Amino acid sequence: MEDRAAIQQAAYDYIEGWYYGDAARMARALHDRLVKRRITPEGEVWQVDKDWMVAATGDGRGKIEHPEQGRKDVTILYLGERMASVKVISKVFVDHLHLIKEAGAWRIVNVLWDYVENDAA
Numbered sequence: 001m002e003d004r005a006a007i008q009q010a011a012y013d014y015i016e017g018w019y020y021g022d023a024a025r026m027a028r029a030l031h032d033r034l035v036k037r038r039i040t041p042e043g044e045v046w047q048v049d050k051d052w053m054v055a056a057t058g059d060g061r062g063k064i065e066h067p068e069q070g071r072k073d074v075t076i077l078y079l080g081e082r083m084a085s086v087k088v089i090s091k092v093f094v095d096h097l098h099l100i101k102e103a104g105a106w107r108i109v110n111v112l113w114d115y116v117e118n119d120a121a
Contacts, residue, residue, distance in 0.1 A: 021062065030054070031050070035109075064091060
C-alpha cells in the first residue's frame with residue numbers, strides 16, 4: 001500500500017474504530033508506545049496509552065448511533081520517509097496525530113487532542 005493511503009487508513013482505523021467500538025481496528029492503528037495527551041483549560045495534562053485506548057474502544061466509550069455518518073475529516077499535514085503528521089476532526093474531537101513508519105507499517109505514536117471548537121475545521 002502506498003504511504004499516503006496507509007497513513008489515511010491508520011487515521012480512519014483510529015476514528016472509525018472509536019465510532020464503531022472496534023478494538024481490533026484501534027489496536028491496528030496504534031504504536032505499542034502510543035502516548036495520547038490533552039491539556040485541559042485548567043492546565044492539567046491528561047495522558048493515556050495504547051492499552052487504555054484499545055480497552056476504552058472495546059468498551060464502547062466512543063460508539064455513536066450511526067458510525068457510518070460520523071464526522072471524520074482527515075488531513076495529512078506532513079509526509080516524510082519515516083514520519084507523518086495528520087489532523088483528524090471528528091464528531092466532538094480534534095486530534096493531531098504523529099505517525100511513524102516501522103517495518104513498512106504506519107502507526108500512530110503520539111496524539112494531542114481537544115474538544116472541537118467552532119473554528120477547528
